[in-house]
Amino acid sequence: GIPTNEEQATGLELRALLAQKKGKDPYSIFRPKEYAGTSEDPHMVPSIGDKRLVGCLCEEDNTAIVWFWLHEGNPERCPSCGSHYKLIHEELPH
Amino acid sequence: MARQAHAYHMVDPSPWPLTGAVAALLMTSGLAVWFHFNSTVLMTMGLALLLLTMYQWWRDIIREGTFQGHHTPPVQKGLRYGMILFITSEVFFFLGFFWAFYHSSLAPTPELGGCWPPTGIIPLDPFEVPLLNTAVLLASGVTVTWAHHSIMERERKQTIQALTLTILLGFYFTALQAMEYYEAPFTIADGVYGSTFFVATGFHGLHVIIGSTFLAVCLLRQIQYHFTSEHHFGFEAAAWYWHFVDVVWLFLYVSIYWWGS
Numbered sequence: 549g550i551p552t553n554e555e556q557a558t559g560l561e562l563r564a565l566l567a568q569k570k571g572k573d574p575y576s577i578f579r580p581k582e583y584a585g586t587s588e589d590p591h592m593v594p595s596i597g598d599k600r601l602v603g604c605l606c607e608e609d610n611t612a613i614v615w616f617w618l619h620e621g622n623p624e625r626c627p628s629c630g631s632h633y634k635l636i637h638e639e640l641p642h
Numbered sequence: 643m644a645r646q647a648h649a650y651h652m653v654d655p656s657p658w659p660l661t662g663a664v665a666a667l668l669m670t671s672g673l674a675v676w677f678h679f680n681s682t683v684l685m686t687m688g689l690a691l692l693l694l695t696m697y698q699w700w701r702d703i704i705r706e707g708t709f710q711g712h713h714t715p716p717v718q719k720g721l722r723y724g725m726i727l728f729i730t731s732e733v734f735f736f737l738g739f740f741w742a743f744y745h746s747s748l749a750p751t752p753e754l755g756g757c758w759p760p761t762g763i764i765p766l767d768p769f770e771v772p773l774l775n776t777a778v779l780l781a782s783g784v785t786v787t788w789a790h791h792s793i794m795e796r797e798r799k800q801t802i803q804a805l806t807l808t809i810l811l812g813f814y815f816t817a818l819q820a821m822e823y824y825e826a827p828f829t830i831a832d833g834v835y836g837s838t839f840f841v842a843t844g845f846h847g848l849h850v851i852i853g854s855t856f857l858a859v860c861l862l863r864q865i866q867y868h869f870t871s872e873h874h875f876g877f878e879a880a881a882w883y884w885h886f887v888d889v890v891w892l893f894l895y896v897s898i899y900w901w902g903s
Binding site: 549550551552553555556557558559560561562564574575576577596640 | 645646647648649709710711712713714715716793796797798801867869870871872873
């Protein structure tokens with residue numbers, strides 16, 4: 549018959565497909581999970597390095613995005629609205 | 643090895659855009675040379691280069707998507723947008739010819755006899771071959787949909803049968819239309835009636851040939867197992883194009899063949 553994507557996909561398409569089946573999104577295809585942004589429930593930011601740029605839209609409909617580097621270790625806060633962000637290490641699929 | 647952390651396809655450098663542009667240059671200047679100096683060499687070279695460009699460019703896209711896996715869902719979405727925008731531009735292309743037809747036929751000038759069809763023009767009977775052509779294209783719309791469902795349901799044999807039938811219907815339309823062109827009692831030189839008729843139906847016929855070719859490529863790819871039940875955008879693009887060709891014919895039939903007679 550006709551193969552399924554699972555049987556025949558290759559390369560990046562296959563890696564993205566397999567990761568999605570495990571509930572992961574290493575290539576940022578989907579919208580990030582929502583978090584409260586409080587100190588108890590900080591935004592979890594996956595990163596392949598030890599720092600990543602974060603753009604915070606502090607309030608809905610804001611036209612200015614607040615950009616800052618998020619470093620590994622303790623959660624850091626947006627300089628404008630104070631939302632908490634925590635870097636999490638993630639590897640790219642091989 | 644450093645890998646990308648995004649789902650998009652940063653394509654490798656390619657010579658085909660340049661060869662395509664050169665082909666366009668050779669074909670256009672070649673057309674002028676043909677008109678003025680009675681030589682088709684330049685134009686033929688341009689046409690050959692165009693065919694080579696199309697073959698190699700689209701072959702590379704198949705290599706990148708099917709064989710190398712670069713067509714992730716976001717990339718595929720971009721390809722969908724692209725095909726839809728292209729078909730939309732073609733809709734506007736045909737809109738122009740329909741505008742020309744209605745401009746001339748809604749208010750026929752005294753030179754035509756103040757009537758449409760113009761005096762002396764014997765139009766084709768819309769209920770003969772043109773009606774058969776309509777049935778042929780509508781049937782081909784059904785068979786291409788059958789092929790699509792067969793792909794999604796992993797039915798290899800049915801997909802091949804349905805796609806083959808679609809292509810045969812396309813050839814049948816082209817053959818019938820060619821015969822009609824040969825047998826028609828009027829020519830393109832017969833005033834504005836001839837101009838609007840043959841330019842509009844002529845470009846449509848060209849698009850039928852292009853669409854049939856696209857479907858034929860899909861048939862070859864299907865036979866060679868390129869498509870999966872979830873990922874077969876090349877086929878979907880061909881099917882969209884084919885439905886567009888069918889819809890244009892329906893407008894042609896109602897406007898030029900039926901109302902215009």
